[in-house]
Amino acid sequence: MSALIEAKKLTRILKETVPVTLVQDISLTLAEQEFVAITGPSGSGKSSLLYLLGLLDEPTSGTLSIGGRDTAPMDEQERAETRLSMLGFVFQFHFLLPEFTARENIEIPMRKLGRLNRSAMRRRGEELLTSLGLADHMDKRPDQLSGGQRQRVAVARALANDPPIVLADEPTGSLDSQNSEQVFSILEALVRERGKTVVAVTHDLDMAARMDRRIHLMDGKIEDGATASAE
Numbered sequence: 001m002s003a004l005i006e007a008k009k010l011t012r013i014l015k016e017t018v019p020v021t022l023v024q025d026i027s028l029t030l031a032e033q034e035f036v037a038i039t040g041p042s043g044s045g046k047s048s049l050l051y052l053l054g055l056l057d058e059p060t061s062g063t064l065s066i067g068g069r070d071t072a073p074m075d076e077q078e079r080a081e082t083r084l085s086m087l088g089f090v091f092q093f094h095f096l097l098p099e100f101t102a103r104e105n106i107e108i109p110m111r112k113l114g115r116l117n118r119s120a121m122r123r124r125g126e127e128l129l130t131s132l133g134l135a136d137h138m139d140k141r142p143d144q145l146s147g148g149q150r151q152r153v154a155v156a157r158a159l160a161n162d163p164p165i166v167l168a169d170e171p172t173g174s175l176d177s178q179n180s181e182q183v184f185s186i187l188e189a190l191v192r193e194r195g196k197t198v199v200a201v202t203h204d205l206d207m208a209a210r211m212d213r214r215i216h217l218m219d220g221k222i223e224d225g226a227t228a229s230a231e
Ligand SMILES: Nc1ncnc2c1ncn2[C@@H]1O[C@H](COP(=O)(O)OP(=O)(O)OP(=O)(O)O)[C@@H](O)[C@H]1O
Pocket: 014, 020, 021, 022, 040, 041, 042, 043, 044, 045, 046, 047, 048, 049
């Protein structure tokens, strides 16, 4: 299987008065259709790694390829287009725009990428929301939805441009157990049924155990023996 994401010796150091190393020498390969957990104690660099993989931050050193393309030479516009077309993001808090409906929130990434006309965007938004059990909630704003529904809209938004990779930072962290289970099942179905690669930061070790592979961080590094190729 071809590598969707290939990181070699990724290091990110913040140049503060005292330099802060967020992640160090991270090498990993993610293939198509993998369901991968990033685990580790608080402050171990999980979010920092996810932001690097998602082109939301730039490494101090090391290389990162997405979909076989080296990201180092990309200018900001290419990075933005790669983010929009290759990567979907789900965060712990939904970050939906409060003044827009579910449908409108989902159309934002489609508009930014600019590959679909108005009616195709509308159709795609409706299909996605329906497939996530939100057919009756398309025209509601985030404050008219429950926490679980909001997070499902956030998943739909991540899928808007049909990216091969979904990156999730504690996607169930603010949900009760029933909604957590539902969102986890949705993420799992993205891998098994839609062929996506899903990488999720989680503190929930039971959840991580149900994923294909675990990358365990400690002090910004992958802990020995935990780089784990697919088991
Ligand atoms: N802007 C910043 N300035 C200074 N230190 C930072 C900054 N961002 C992150 N850090 C530090 O870098 C380390 C890694 O942070 P990161 O958020 O990636 O960890 P994490 O494993 O995701 O933590 P958590 O599980 O608590 O979300 C932490 O020690 C954090 O305090």
